[in-house]
Amino acid sequence: MKKILSAVILFIFCTLPILLSAQDKPASSTIYFYRTKGFFGAGCSFRVKVGNQDFFNINNGGSAEFKIYSTGRVNIACVMSCNGSGSDLSLNVESGKNYFVSISAERMNKYLAAEEESSFKKHYSAENAMSYEEDIRMPINSSATENAKKNAHGQGTCFLIAPGYLITNNHCIQGAKDISVKGIDGDFTTRYGATVVATDPSNDLALIKLGNKNLKFDALPSQLRTTGVAQGERVYALGFPVANAMGSEVKITDGIISAKSGAQGDISKYQISAAVNPGNSGGPLIDEEGNIIGVIYAKSTVAENAGYAVKASYLDIFLKNIDGFELPGLSNTIKDKPLTEKVAEWKKFIYIVDAE
Numbered sequence: 001m002k003k004i005l006s007a008v009i010l011f012i013f014c015t016l017p018i019l020l021s022a023q024d025k026p027a028s029s030t031i032y033f034y035r036t037k038g039f040f041g042a043g044c045s046f047r048v049k050v051g052n053q054d055f056f057n058i059n060n061g062g063s064a065e066f067k068i069y070s071t072g073r074v075n076i077a078c079v080m081s082c083n084g085s086g087s088d089l090s091l092n093v094e095s096g097k098n099y100f101v102s103i104s105a106e107r108m109n110k111y112l113a114a115e116e117e118s119s120f121k122k123h124y125s126a127e128n129a130m131s132y133e134e135d136i137r138m139p140i141n142s143s144a145t146e147n148a149k150k151n152a153h154g155q156g157t158c159f160l161i162a163p164g165y166l167i168t169n170n171h172c173i174q175g176a177k178d179i180s181v182k183g184i185d186g187d188f189t190t191r192y193g194a195t196v197v198a199t200d201p202s203n204d205l206a207l208i209k210l211g212n213k214n215l216k217f218d219a220l221p222s223q224l225r226t227t228g229v230a231q232g233e234r235v236y237a238l239g240f241p242v243a244n245a246m247g248s249e250v251k252i253t254d255g256i257i258s259a260k261s262g263a264q265g266d267i268s269k270y271q272i273s274a275a276v277n278p279g280n281s282g283g284p285l286i287d288e289e290g291n292i293i294g295v296i297y298a299k300s301t302v303a304e305n306a307g308y309a310v311k312a313s314y315l316d317i318f319l320k321n322i323d324g325f326e327l328p329g330l331s332n333t334i335k336d337k338p339l340t341e342k343v344a345e346w347k348k349f350i351y352i353v354d355a356e
Contacts, residue, residue, distance in 0.1 A: 027095045028067045028133075031076075034124045036104040037061030044082035046103065051075060051140030056132065058103075063125040067133035070141035071095050078103060100124075157239035157283035157296070158208065160349040162328050163217045167315065168282030168353050169297050170199045170206045176355035179208060183240075183351035184215060188248040191354070198322040203268055203314045204297045206282075207322060208353070221345050222284075223330035225291035226313035229270070233257045237274040237296050237307070238343075239283025240352050246279075250347045255305070262308045263300075269308045270294050276307035282353060285309040289335035290342040 035046065035058050042060045049055050050066060051074050058064065068074065074093045079086040091099055100120035134140060156172035158181060166181065173179050173196060180191040192215070197207040237253050240246075255274030262269025272285065276299045285294035294309030319327045334342045 028069050029071070029093050029095055029097050029099065031066045031068060031091070031093075031099045031101060032120065032124060032129075033058070033062075033064045033066070034100075034102045034120060035060060035062050036102060036123065044080050047079045047081060049077045049079075050134070052138060053134060053140065055079075057081075063129040065129050065131050067131070068093060068140070069134050070139050072141050074140055076101065154355070155240065155243050155279050156281040156353045156355070157279065158351050158353040159238075159282070159284050160217060160220055160351075161207070161319065162220075162325075164210045164213070164215065165197065165325070166194065166208050166210070166351065166353070167284075167295060168206050168208060169295065170201050170204045171297075172282050172353055173206050173208060173355045174199070174201070178356045180354045181208075181210060181351050182354070183248065188352070194353070197325060198318075200314075200318045203310050203318065205295065205310060205315060205318050207319065207325065218348065219328075220330055220349055221333040222286065222290050222292055223332045224312045224316050225287060225293045226311075226316050229257060229260070229287070229293050229311075231257050231260055234288055235270075235272055235274055235293065236286050236288075236339075236343075237272070237276055237280060237283060237309075238286065238346055238350055239276075239280040239296060240350075241277035241279040243279050243352055248352065250343075250350050252343055255307075258306065268311055268314050269297075270311060272307045272309055273305045274307060275305070280307075283350065284346070286342075286346070288339075289332060290337075290346065291332055291335075 031050070033048070037060055045057045045059050047055045048058055050068070051070065071093050074091050076089045076091065077086060089101065093099065098117065100117055102120060102123070156168055158166040158168035161167045179194045179196070181194050182188050182191045184192060193211045194208040195211065197209050199206045234254065234256055237255070238250055240248065241251055253275040255272050257270055258273050259271040261267050262271055270285070270293070274285070276296050280296045283296045284292050285296055287293050293312050295315055296307065296309050298308045300306035300308070319325065334345050337345070
């Protein structure tokens with residue numbers, strides 16, 4: 001059977017939103033795809049597969065880009081929906097480089113082709129391109145896993161839950177040899193060592209303890225709100241997104257509870273519209289009274305204005321089941337204050353966590 005596929009565009013088609021932890025991912029490359037617009041095969045869609053990733057569909061004249069973290073030999077396969085014929089192309093991917101692939105039905109047996117950037121971009125439409133990326137939970141090559149491990153740690157956010165004890169995300173500190181915290185008493189030059197007390201990988205939670213016993217803390221002016229959170233309720237995310245670029249001041253973003261469940265109906269999470277970015281991981285999500293209703297842990301890369309937070313009820317269960325740790329009785333002393341004063345109080349209890 002003759003192979004008759006058209007110009008290729010990469011468009012990962014999957015039902016599970018790819019979550020980007022609020023930490024930096026490993027270095028990436030980008031593959032740009034363009035399917036030439038033509039009469040032959042115009043009514044057929046092309047199903048494209050990059051390595052082991054899910055198939056995507058590409059229509060006549062389409063454009064797309066695919067961010068890839070794996071390096072080395074990567075196979076791209078394309079199958080025509082009308083008759084099942086297909087073609088393959090192999091790329092030797094190097095980190096940080098761009099690649100340009102087009103498909104044309106007129107090429108018949110060779111419809112997948114690597115192109116030079118100059119000729120490719122005469123047809124490619126960045127404005128209409130779909131953006132997708134490799135899911136490093138199931139990487140194409142082991143290089144992505146290795147790169148992820150090298151880059152797994154970095155700057156995140158943590159907050160006080162008891163004197164000397166801080167909450168953050170498990171992914172911020174997992175496997176780290178050294179954990180340090182800065183920002184205590186507004187001092188971002190002094191780093192204090194911390195150790196892991198307990199983790200809950202399934203809910204991406206971790207309790208860490210500061211090693212300096214001379215540090216003194218006021219009582220947290222907030223409490224855990226574990227019930228009654230409604231869809232549409234206004235919420236605020238606090239943390240240190242990209243602190244090395246945006247500065248070491250707590251940032252606050254507002255939004256609503258978009259859904260009372262996370263990706264694929266995960267009941268342990270909230271979906272929120274408040275903007276979260278790399279570095280926000282481990283920060284508190286609070287309600288209008290200043291209560292803790294969640295812990296920020298991820299953002300979606302396939303939907304705009306979609307972030308996720310672990311529900312406070314799961315944080316409460318986690319803390320109450322840690323041997324040797326006693327969760328203090330928390331009370332909200334700021335609920336009647338204006339938002340500006342609530343934020344000013346909360347800033348005293350939110351810090352930067354670094355892991356190496």
